[in-house]
Amino acid sequence: MRIFVFLVSCLLALSVSANERLQVVTSFSILADFTAEIGGEHVQITNLVGADEDAHVYQPTPDDARALLAADLVIANGLDFEPWLPRLMKSTESPAPYIEATRGVLPLRVEEGGARIADPHAWQNLAHAEIYVANIAQALAAADPANADYYQEQRDSYLQRVKELLTEVRVSLGRLPASQRKVITSHDAFGYLGQAYGLQFIAPQGLSTHSEPSAADVAALIRQIRADQVRAVFVENIRDPRLIKQIAEEAGAQVGGTLYSDALASTGPASSYLGMYRHNVKTLVEALGQ
Structure with a gap:
């Protein structure tokens, strides 16, 4: 009792x-x-x-x-x-x-x-x-x-x-060659990262994910990837990866990994903000710096 x-x-x-x-x-x-x-x-x-x-x-x-x-x-x-x-x-x-x-x-x-x-x-x-x-x-x-x-x-x-972490990020991204600083993602979510560290992010979708990109937009992006010899494209955790994989295949680029844009991961290292940021930078450096 x-x-x-x-x-x-x-x-x-x-x-x-x-x-x-x-x-x-x-x-x-x-x-x-x-x-x-x-x-x-x-x-x-x-x-x-x-x-x-x-x-x-x-x-x-x-x-x-x-x-x-x-x-x-x-x-x-x-x-x-x-x-x-x-x-x-x-x-x-x-x-x-x-x-x-x-x-x-x-x-x-x-x-x-x-x-x-x-x-x-x-x-x-x-x-x-x-x-x-x-x-x-x-x-x-x-x-x-x-x-x-x-x-x-x-x-x-x-x-x-x-x-x-800021110190780590500046050193890591600072090592990327100037010729490998173009990044393809699903939607335009990484402009601030690009502005801060000298990367150019390009996406078939705009700031919001409400509307799907047109066939003409996708075709233009594929041509740009080929012309600029972009090495890798990246999927996002909040988006269906099929379109990006299709773009990579048609453009002759590799899928460099998953970036966390508008949400944390459910589990794992990217389930916190600092972990997410560290993961994104590591993924970019490994794919673009080869």
Whole structure:
């Protein structure tokens, strides 16, 4: 009987502890990882678009609406990456504070559909992690002032790891020859990485994965790969690899591996943001530097 009472009291304590934690909703897996690193044991995270899933084409569920209504804080990427989320916030009349983790990023502007629009994939520049993490830590501290010092300490510790990886990345990508700095991917998600480290990313699809590329676009890309003697093309974890494999076969290039663009991996080294970044750089260097 005593053992039973002890177990019940432990379960109740765990339940109370979970309920006392800050209830945070994140829009997709990369933000969930940032928030977990900064919030630690003081936050309970509900993430909407999971690992290996595509936020561009995501359809919200009733569970998502319930999570927003119960949230103490909602964290989005912004830059029109998840346009369905502000609409869902409005329709549910969620009272939770809403922040965009890209606040302060100077966005890349690209031509698409006859207009210049902001590229939302700002996390692909590792240096922008400092902006993401600072915004998230500030939002957590505002929502939970009692643990503000903890969030700031976690932020500083995490940013130290970011700086160490920055050094690794600059050295690794700096070794690539100038003739092997063109990269073919499924959709245009790596512009910030290219801008930061002197790579040119080319894709048959634009910033979003909503629409499929035309036959003419694919044919033009194949001709460009042949003309520029691009060695490798890369599939993405959120996209069907068949088109890229077809392009590689017709252009006489190899498939260099999988890059993680808009979502973390479900398991393995790329299941965290820093692990994802390290994996992507290693995959690029191994394929292009041969």
